[in-house]
Amino acid sequence: MSASVSLSDLSWAAPDGTPLFTRLTLCFGAERTGIVGRNGTGKSTLLRLIAGDLRPASGRVRISGTIAIMRQQAQEDPAWTIADLFGVRPALGRLGRAEAGLADADDLGRADWTLPARIEAALLRCGLSADPQTRLASLSGGQRIRAALAALIFAAPDILLLDEPTNNLDRAGRQAVIDLIRDWKGAAIIVSHDRALLDTVDAIVELTPLGVARYGGNYSAFRQQKDSDLNAARRDLAQVEAARAEMARRAQQAAERKARKDSAGQRTRAKGDQPKILMDAARGRAEASGGADARLRDSRREAVDAALATARRKIEVLQPLHMDIPPTGLPPGRVVLRLDGVTGGYDPDRPLIHDLSLTVTGPRRLAIAGPNGCGKTTLLKLITGQLLPQRGTVALTVPVALLDRHPGLLDPARSVYESFRHLNPAADAHMAHAALARFGFRARHALRRTGELSGGERLRAGLACTLGATPPPMLLILDEPTNHLDLDAIAALETALAAYDGAVLVVSHDEAFLKAIAPHDMIVLGG
Incomplete structure (x- = not known):
């Protein structure tokens, strides 16, 4: 039987009672499927329901085949080693006892002498060369993700679940994941x-x-279909709005005709040319007819209003997110940043940055x-003063905003609106709501607590609070800004940065993002 996942009438709600899925029915076969959607629509939750980490409020999840998941935030024990991640610590211990001549008959009978080679092959396939006894805590974030991918390859499941597998990976790591998925022969469900x-x-x-909604084909084909859907939705909305305007025009004409008839009837009655019984009968017929016409118009108007609401809602979902950064007025000749002979890092004996000089104008x-x-984030911390250089000087001469991959500037207990006012005390209520609306936080969405937001929503809120400031920063420093943004938000950020008239300093492994913002210069660290 081929590998498959079947979701039947699945329902699940967030802890605050907000429904996320209602009677969701969906099937995944032995193919590679990408899961996309705006932040907060439940992509990671869907994977956890499939993996069995969460129980649905109703409905069923059926799995055919073995399953393995790599989560977006693996909360492993700090004492874990790569061997623990692979689930092979006992088996490696058995081999160790055998090699030391301490194995009993049971150890020798169960020893798998191919195990070290298979572990090494899985690690190398993901671009990681490390001893299985290496502690996960000693690895960088990107190396831990590579180790987790290698563990999945080693387990050889029928169904692979991946949640943002390329986050925090460098170019080589991203390519390793892409190669893995391209060559994967079983089923794979990938949130990315x-x-x-x-x-x-x-x-x-x-x-x-x-x-x-399910679309056949890859992301490029999906994007073309979405653009087509948006154009069709805009045409539908235009037709419904035209119908609504025509209905309003006809209702106005009907009201004017009725007013003229009523006026004529009043003049006739005043003259007394016809018997009262005939005039009363005529008025009764007119009122009955007018009432029927009014009910028909009301019914048609309600139908058109419902169609209009549906069309607008569809446009709202399909319409790309918009981010708007106010102009900074940065003069072309203004020195923004200067580094002179900067050397620094966390370990004085092993500085990651050596004698770096640069000027941004x-x-x-x-x-x-x-x-x-190689020290990319270290360099950003040296520039922003979070880390002091061992040698050299750093001079920032304009207002700056730093947005890293984990926006710690937001207090989880505050709402998005409260966070904006806290970080921008000069902004009044109107300015705050207007700035947040430019980043998709309108009405009640601006009143949500930041602790309740998804990772991508928090990053977008951080963007709103920093880029929406008045006056806006003249230098934006972005550390892996696309790591937790959804596809619509990435596209909106790219568009906003394309129109931004300030200076930009960015760390990113996202080739498509870098191409979109078109950097003038590039510093390559580590060789």
């Missing part, structure tokens, strides 16, 4: 916003407030690239 990765899948499933865009662990 990595456009290069999604272009390797066989189908796309999109989660929206309107429900779930005017609205230049600078990208910092290099493999994981």
Whole structure:
């Protein structure tokens, strides 16, 4: 029997009671399927329901085949080793006793002498060379993700579940994941916003407030279909709005005709030319006819209003998110940032940054690239003063905003609106709501607590609170800004940055994002 996942009438609600899935029915076969949707639509929750980490309020999840999941935030024990991640610590201990001449008959009978080679092959396939006894805590975030991917390969499940597998990976790591998915022969369900990765899948499933939709083909084909759907929805909305306007015009004409008839009837009655019984009968027929016409108009208006609400709701879901960064007025000749002979890092004996000098003038865009662990984030901390250089000087001469991959500037207990007012005390209520609306936080969405937001929503809220400030920062420093944004938010950020007239300093491994913002210069660390 081929591997498959079947969801039948699945319902689940968030802890606050907000329904996320209502009678969801969906099937996954032996193919590679990408799961996309705006932040907060339940992509990671869907994987957890499939994996059995969460129990649905109603409905069933049926799995045919073995299953393994790599979660977005693996909360492993700090004492765990790669061997624990692979689930082979006892088996490796058995081999160790055998090699030391301490094994009993049971150990020798159960020893798997191919195990070390298979572990090494799985790690190398994901671009990681490490001893199985290496502690996970000693690995970088990207290396831990590679180790987790290698553990999945080693387990060889029938169904692979991946939640944002390329987050925090450098270019080589991303390519390793892409190669893995491209060559995967079983079923794979992948939550991702990595456009290069999604272009390797066989189908796309999109989660929206309107429900779930499945598209055959990869992300590029999905994007073309979505653009077509948006154009069709705009045409539908225009037709319904035209029908509503025509109905209003006819209702106005009917009201004017009735007013003229009523006026004529009043003049006739005043003259007394006809018997009263005839005039009363005529008025009764007119009122009955007018009442029937009014009920018909009301019924038609209600139908058109319902169609109009549906069309507008569809446009709202399909319409790309918009982010708007106010102009900064940064002069072309203004020195924004200067580094002179900067050396620094966390370990004084092993500084990651060596004798670096650079000057950013005017609205230049600078990208910092290099493999994981080469010091990209360290350099950003040296620039922003979070880390003092061992040698050299750093001079920031304009207002700056730093947005990293984990926006810690937001208090989880505050609402998005309260966070904006706290970080921008000069802004009044109107300015705050207007700025948040530019980043998709309108009405009640601006009143949600940041602790209740998804990772991508928190990052977008951080963008709103920093980029929506008045006056806006003249230098934006972005550390892996696309890691937790959904595809619509990434596209909106790319569009906003394309129109931004300030300077940009960005660390990113997202090739599509870097191409979109078109950096003028690039610093490559680590070789």
